Amino acid sequence: MSAIEVEKLTVRLDGTLIVDGVDLDVAEGEWVTVIGPNGAGKSTALRAIGGLLPFGGTIRWHGRVVAGMHRRERAKAVAMVLQAPVVPPGMRVFDYVLLGRTPYIPPLGRESAADLAAADEALVALDLVPFAGRRLDTLSGGEKQRVFLARALAQGAGILLLDEPTSALDIGHQQEVLELVDRLRAERGLTVLATMHDLSTAGEYADRIVLLSAGRVVAAGTPSAVLTEANLAEHYRVKVRIIPGDHGPLVVAVRTGP
Numbered sequence: 001m002s003a004i005e006v007e008k009l010t011v012r013l014d015g016t017l018i019v020d021g022v023d024l025d026v027a028e029g030e031w032v033t034v035i036g037p038n039g040a041g042k043s044t045a046l047r048a049i050g051g052l053l054p055f056g057g058t059i060r061w062h063g064r065v066v067a068g069m070h071r072r073e074r075a076k077a078v079a080m081v082l083q084a085p086v087v088p089p090g091m092r093v094f095d096y097v098l099l100g101r102t103p104y105i106p107p108l109g110r111e112s113a114a115d116l117a118a119a120d121e122a123l124v125a126l127d128l129v130p131f132a133g134r135r136l137d138t139l140s141g142g143e144k145q146r147v148f149l150a151r152a153l154a155q156g157a158g159i160l161l162l163d164e165p166t167s168a169l170d171i172g173h174q175q176e177v178l179e180l181v182d183r184l185r186a187e188r189g190l191t192v193l194a195t196m197h198d199l200s201t202a203g204e205y206a207d208r209i210v211l212l213s214a215g216r217v218v219a220a221g222t223p224s225a226v227l228t229e230a231n232l233a234e235h236y237r238v239k240v241r242i243i244p245g246d247h248g249p250l251v252v253a254v255r256t257g258p
């Protein structure tokens with residue numbers, strides 16, 4: 001069964017066509033990563049797939065057409081970690097993670113014991129317990145990034161959309177966060193659709209990679225099929241060396257000068 005089905009997705013921003021007829025299918029429990037050069041439309045496509053932007057075409061989550069779904073139902077189905085989310089000033093880490101439970105809390109109601117437990121569990125999973133009482137605006141970029149992920153996990157959605165989830169993280173935390181997402185994917189059957197710039201990392205974690213260029217899918221398939229010297233030369237204008245790795249091809253840019 002498909003967790004995400006995207007047919008002929010188009011997105012216009014201020015009249016400019018940014019996503020141009022994208023088809024995409026992500027199976028339940030699968031991890032698909034969208035790569036592509038700056039400005040290719042990765043974030044825009046991801047935001048549209050998450051229902052955050054007006055779009056043309058059809059998007060279905062677990063077989064349901066997104067356009068007709070209520071906000072609460074959407075938030076129970078899909079959790080997103082966007083680049084640089086807006087953080088309410090002065091908010092504490094625990095309260096921010098608890099915001100992930102908003103779709104389960106009745107209007108004018110209070111959070112339940114299950115909501116508090118879900119927030120606690122997310123803090124534990126992301127190694128954030130010592131930060132629970134800290135103001136979010138006092139955390140480092142990488143610590144904040146983990147808090148954003150914790151909020152998404154607390155949301156308890158089956159689909160996780162991650163826009164550059166590790167861009168602010170050092171190499172150790174990058175690995176830690178991606179391993180954690182992968183473990184949760186296995187344990188909870190989560191489906192992951194991410195965007196990433198680091199091609200080796202993209203290849204190591206994704207089951208499939210989609211290469212977007214100028215708003216169109218120009219290659220899709222296993223990491224070894226997409227991360228080729230020819231594809232990357234054509235769409236990134238870069239000379240690379242591909243080294244076989246244990247979990248996917250490793251991509252190294254090589255200098256072209258003398």
Ligand SMILES: Nc1ncnc2c1ncn2[C@@H]1O[C@H](COP(=O)(O)OP(=O)(O)OP(=O)(O)O)[C@@H](O)[C@H]1O
Pocket residue numbers: 013014015016018036037038039040041042043044045
């Ligand atoms: N309001 C807007 N009007 C016109 N063009 C826009 C608007 N917002 C964004 N764009 C353009 O849309 C294109 C795609 O942006 P998007 O952020 O989706 O790309 P991306 O592939 O995620 O890029 P990056 O790798 O740099 O994050 C960019 O060229 C950007 O300048």
